[in-house]
Amino acid sequence: MTEYQRILSDLYEGLTSLTKGRFEIDENTELTGSLNLDSLQIMELVLDVEDHFDISIPVSVLPDVKTVKDLAIQIEKLTRGEG
Amino acid sequence: MSIFSKFKTLAAGRRELDELGIDPFDVQIDRIISPTEGIIHGRHTILAGTNNYLGLTFDPECIAAARLALEHEGTGTTGSRMANGSYSGHRKLEQELAGFYGKRDGIVFSTGYLANLGMLSTLAGSDDMVLLDADCHASIYDGCRLGGAKTIRFRHNNAEDLAKRMRRLGERAENTLIIVEGLYSMLGDHALLKEIVDVKKEYGGYLLVDEAHSLGVLGERGSGLAEELGLLDDVDFIVGTFSKSLGGAGGFCVSDHAELDLIRYSSRPYIFTASPSPATIATTRQALRTLSAGSHLRKRLHDNAKRLHAGLNALGYTLGAQPSPVVAVVFEGKIEALQFWNDLLELGVYVNLMFPPATPNGSFLIRCSVSAAHTPEQIDTICEAFAKLRVTA
Incomplete structure (x- = not known):
């Protein structure tokens, strides 16, 4: 399993728990559009993601994060120290 | 897509308020009388949503x-x-x-x-x-x-x-x-x-x-x-x-x-x-x-804050924090909070209504701010208005 796939798998697990299994989640799932997460839930999700992956996610990257894939890419970059 | 497309959600929210006939974000104070009183919709109103903590605006x-x-x-x-x-x-x-x-x-x-x-x-x-x-x-x-x-x-x-x-x-x-x-x-x-x-x-x-x-x-x-x-x-x-x-x-x-x-x-x-x-x-x-x-204004402010907090607490409302000049009552639903805010105004008490994302935890808040210029009687009148709405809720 590549690092990206591991991140994706962890995100699926976390998001399924957050949305109580109400949605099928894949890379193209939109956090707001498909999962109906509001801005506060996304902020809370980011805090949980930071703790889970032991990274710091700047608030400024969030407007570019629309889908699960966008979030996974950002996490991968930050875990490699590219943020 | 136009440059106005981004306002679609806001416009829908605005229509909802119009249908309810309640607009907490565009209140006009027809006449300001003192740091704690004004005329709103032709009615004498106690102002408890101004952050005028020491009441110095008319000093x-x-x-x-x-x-x-x-x-x-x-x-x-x-x-x-x-x-x-x-x-x-x-x-x-x-x-x-x-x-x-x-x-x-x-x-x-x-x-x-x-x-x-x-x-x-x-x-x-x-x-x-x-x-x-x-x-x-x-x-x-x-x-x-x-x-x-x-x-x-x-x-x-x-x-x-x-x-x-x-x-x-x-x-x-x-x-x-x-x-x-x-x-x-x-x-x-x-x-x-x-x-x-x-x-x-x-x-x-x-x-x-x-x-x-x-x-x-x-x-x-x-x-x-x-x-x-x-x-x-x-x-x-x-x-x-x-x-x-x-x-x-x-x-x-x-x-x-x-x-x-x-x-x-x-x-x-x-x-x-x-x-x-x-x-x-x-x-x-x-x-x-x-x-x-001197600290006399601060003392009066804190006495008023404690009086309001104790009054609302005794009525069974869910309050946001320990006594302070900001006393926030927490509501779960938007319509319930909007109606409550409007009913308070009709009873002659002006407070703030706060919606997410400005509020923590997605809550809807009826936020009162207390002033040193409030009299104990005004604080009691605010509590009485909350009590009336508690009974009819």
Whole structure:
């Protein structure tokens, strides 16, 4: 399993728990559009993601994060120290 | 797609309010009578949503100071301090604020919002890190965004969470700017400043405290939370506003760092805006003198806050925090909160209604702000209105 796939798998697990299994989640799932997460839930999700992956996610990257894939890419970059 | 497409959601929200016939965001006060009374919709109304903590907006000495400034210095400065020059009052107020806090120097900005925008956009540039409390005011977020700093949030009032995030930054922690507020305006809770200062001491960094809602409210001399906890020396920058306890308009920052003076030459929200008018500066200076002269107004404010908090608590309402001049009642549903706010207004009590995302945890808040100028009878009238709605709810 590549690092990206591991991140994706962890995100699926976390998001399924957050949305109580109400949605099928894949890379193209939109956090707001498909999962109906509001801005506060996304902020809370980011805090949980930071703790889970032991990274710091700047608030400024969030407007570019629309889908699960966008979030996974950002996490991968930050875990490699590219943020 | 047009440039207006982005307003679709807002327009839908606006239509919902129109259908309900309730608009909490466009209340017109037909006539203001005193710091605590006005005429709204033709009805005599108690004002309990103004942040007029010390009730100084009608203070005779502040009004006299403004009148004198108007007569002798005119209605406005017609430009920025950098282009048009400073009036002597601007600089005197800065020195008085610095003296009040026991800090080396101060800068005055034209509004409280601009104080945060001006300081943060200049202090924290694109190579810098900021760690801010998740519940910080929008002006703090906007200031960080304007400066381009890498901004990370920590969980509200959670020093352990801050420490965890400081640890992650490694060597960068010692140049990180930590930002908290003295008294958080939504729920009225205080920062756990001692614990936050301990994290700063362990990891390094700089600490900025926004005392917008705690100036005039907390501390023996009324300068805010840092003073109350004996932590003024541990705070690098204190930001505040003139538009709450001081009853005017404007904002400031005080600091012991000599570089504060250089902010003037690089802060766009300071350079490219008109400076405060002479009357504004004069009332603020007088209000600061009144605030510094004694604690009787603060005592009255806290007595009123305790009276309101106890009254609403006894009625069984869910309140946001321990007694403070901000008493927030928590509601789960939007329509319920809207209707409650409107019913209060019809009973002659004006308070604030707060919606997410401005509120913590997605809650809907009926937010009362107490003033030293409220009489105990007015506080009891507010409680009676809440009691009537409790019975009919």
